[in-house]
Amino acid sequence: MNKRTILLVIPILALLEATLLNYLRIFGVKPDLLLISAVACGLSLRLKWALPAALLAGILKDVLCAGSALCLNSLVFPVLCLSVYFLRKKVSLGNELAETLLVFIAVILSAVAGRTLNLAFFGGVVPTGITLRIIFLESLYTAGVSYLYFRMKHES
Amino acid sequence: MFNFKNKKLIPYVVVVFVFLVCAGFLPVFRPLALEILGLPLKFFTLVSDEVKGIILYHKNYTENRILRRDVDLLRQKLNTADELRLENERLKKILSFKEKAAFRVIAAAVIGRSADNWSSGIIINKGSSSGIRKGFVVISYLGLVGRVVETSQHVSKVMLLSDSSFSVSSIDQRSRQEGLVAGTLGSTLVMKYLPKDADVLEQDIVVTSGLTETYPKGVIIGTVVDVGEELSGLSRYAVIKPAVNLSSLEEVLIIIP
Numbered sequence: 001m002n003k004r005t006i007l008l009v010i011p012i013l014a015l016l017e018a019t020l021l022n023y024l025r026i027f028g029v030k031p032d033l034l035l036i037s038a039v040a041c042g043l044s045l046r047l048k049w050a051l052p053a054a055l056l057a058g059i060l061k062d063v064l065c066a067g068s069a070l071c072l073n074s075l076v077f078p079v080l081c082l083s084v085y086f087l088r089k090k091v092s093l094g095n096e097l098a099e100t101l102l103v104f105i106a107v108i109l110s111a112v113a114g115r116t117l118n119l120a121f122f123g124g125v126v127p128t129g130i131t132l133r134i135i136f137l138e139s140l141y142t143a144g145v146s147y148l149y150f151r152m153k154h155e156s
Numbered sequence: 157m158f159n160f161k162n163k164k165l166i167p168y169v170v171v172v173f174v175f176l177v178c179a180g181f182l183p184v185f186r187p188l189a190l191e192i193l194g195l196p197l198k199f200f201t202l203v204s205d206e207v208k209g210i211i212l213y214h215k216n217y218t219e220n221r222i223l224r225r226d227v228d229l230l231r232q233k234l235n236t237a238d239e240l241r242l243e244n245e246r247l248k249k250i251l252s253f254k255e256k257a258a259f260r261v262i263a264a265a266v267i268g269r270s271a272d273n274w275s276s277g278i279i280i281n282k283g284s285s286s287g288i289r290k291g292f293v294v295i296s297y298l299g300l301v302g303r304v305v306e307t308s309q310h311v312s313k314v315m316l317l318s319d320s321s322f323s324v325s326s327i328d329q330r331s332r333q334e335g336l337v338a339g340t341l342g343s344t345l346v347m348k349y350l351p352k353d354a355d356v357l358e359q360d361i362v363v364t365s366g367l368t369e370t371y372p373k374g375v376i377i378g379t380v381v382d383v384g385e386e387l388s389g390l391s392r393y394a395v396i397k398p399a400v401n402l403s404s405l406e407e408v409l410i411i412i413p
Binding site (some may be wrong): 015 | 186189190193196197200201203204207208211267268269270271272273274275277278279305313314315316320340341342343403
C-alpha cells in the first residue's frame with residue numbers, strides 16, 4: 001500500500017475502532033486495527049515513514065482510550081514497529097502466516113507491557129481470568145483480521 | 157539488532173523523542189486531538205448506527221412490535237399518573253412545600269467508545285463549552301455511569317464504572333454497610349473492604365455513599381448478585397451487577413455540582 005494512503009487510513013481505522021467495531025465484539029473483545037497498521041507499517045514501509053505512521057496510530061489510540069493517562073500506545077507502537085522493521089531485515093517474512101504470527105505476538109507483548117506499566121503506575125488490578133480472556137481473544141481476533149489483510153496484500 | 161553507532165538512526169530517534177514529548181505527554185495536545193476527532197466521530201457514529209440497524213433488522217422489528225404494545229399500556233398508566241401529579245402539586249401548594257431538584261444535569265449523546273480492550277469508556281458530544289469539567293459525575297436515568305476524565309471544547313471522555321481504574325465509596329441501601337465499589341473490566345463490579353461480619357445479602361441495592369468527592373449521595377450503582385470471602389479470610393467482597401447496561405449507552409447525564 002502507498003505510504004501516503006497508509007497515513008490517511010490510520011485515522012479512519014481509529015474512528016472505526018471507536019465506533020463500528022463495538023458491534024463486532026466477540027466476548028467483549030474487538031480487534032486492534034491500529035496495532036495491525038503499526039506492524040504492517042514496520043513490514044512494508046521505510047523507517048522514515050513507518051515510525052511516524054506507527055506513532056500516529058499510537059497517539060490516536062491514546063486519544064480515544066478512556067484510561068490511558070500514561071500515553072502507553074504512543075510509546076509501544078513505535079517500538080513494535082521498529083522491532084518488526086529490524087526483524088524483517090534479519091528474517092524473511094515472505095508469507096502471510098508468518099506476518100499474522102508476528103501480529104499475534106505483537107498483541108500479546110503490547111497487552112503484557114500495558115498491564116505491567118498500568119499496574120506499576122496506577123495499580124489498576126484486573127482479575128486474572130479477565131486479563132487472560134482479553135489477551136487470548138484479542139490476540140486471536142486481531143491476528144485473524146490481520147491474516148485477511150496480509151492475504152489480500154499478497155494476492156494483489 | 158539496534159545499531160546506534162549507525163548515524164542514520166539518530167535523526168529518527170530524535171524525531172520520535174520530540175514527537176513523544178510534544179504529542180504524548182503534553183496534556184494540552186490531547187484535548188485538541190479529541191476536539192479534531194469529535195466531528196468525524198459523530199459522522200462515524202451515524203454510519204455505525206445505520207449499519208447496526210441493518211445488521212439487527214429482524215431483532216429491531218420484533219422489539220419494535222413489543223415496545224409499541226408496551227407504549228399503549230404505559231400511556232394508560234401515564235394518564236392516571238398525570239391526574240395524581242396534578243393533585244400532588246395542588247396539595248404541595250397548599251402546604252407551601254418547596255420543590256428542590258437533587259442536582260443540575262446536562263444531557264449528552266454517546267459518539268464513541270474506548271478504542272482498546274483494556275479500558276472501559278465512552279466519548280460524549282459535550283465539552284467545556286457546556287460547562288463540563290474533569291471529575292464531573294456521569295449518570296443515566298437508571299444509575300451511576302462513571303466520571304469525566306478529559307474534556308475538550310465540544311467533546312469529553314468518560315471513564316465507565318466498569319473500568320479497572322474506577323472506584324467509588326458506596327453503601328448498602330438496606331444495612332448501611334460501607335464499602336468501595338471498583339470496576340473489573342467485566343460485566344460485574346466488586347464491592348471491596350467489607351468486614352468479615354458485614355451485613356450484605358444478595359439482591360441488596362448498592363448506592364453511592366457521598367463520601368467520594370463530587371459523587372452525590374444515593375445514586376444507584378447496582379444490585380448485589382454474590383457475596384464471597386477474600387482469600388486472606390480477613391474481609392469479604394460483594395459482586396455487583398450494574399444498574400445501567402454499560403454496553404448499550406446512548407445518552408447520559410452529567411451532574412453539574
